[in-house]
Amino acid sequence: MASSQFQQFLDEATTSDPSSDFPLGPDCLYGLYVSWAALHGLTPKPDQAFRAGMLRCGVDVRNSRLRMTGPAAADYILSSYPAVA
Template sequence: MDASHFTAFLEEATVREFDTDCPLSADCLYGLYVSWCSLKGLRAEADFTFRAAMHRRDIDVHDSRLRMTGPAAADYILATYPAAA
């Protein structure tokens, strides 16, 4: 997968939030990525590949300091918590 694919995901679906007390967990970050890919019509890479790509971008998936944003965030929330719909 093109490296810019992961960069586009970070730019379009996340916001850095250094002071957050509730950053995205590793599983939530990957789930958000899957939702983003689905909305873009792209095939999501495996979790291992995703984590390696985040590591190359200096994103610690266990303490990401990222929050979700945009259409992928809404898709992820509705898919994860259907009662919210």
């Protein structure tokens, strides 16, 4: 997956929130990416490739200061917490 597609994921499924006390952690960020990929008909890359892609995009997955947004966020939440659906 090209870095530009990782950037597309960031643009479509996340929003920056520097003041957030609860930004997305590495596992949630990857889960959001998996949901985003599924919605786009893509096979998600393994976690290591994802982390490398995030690094190339300037995102530290351990301190992302990102929040989820958009259709991938809804898909991720419903997949992660089926009792909500």
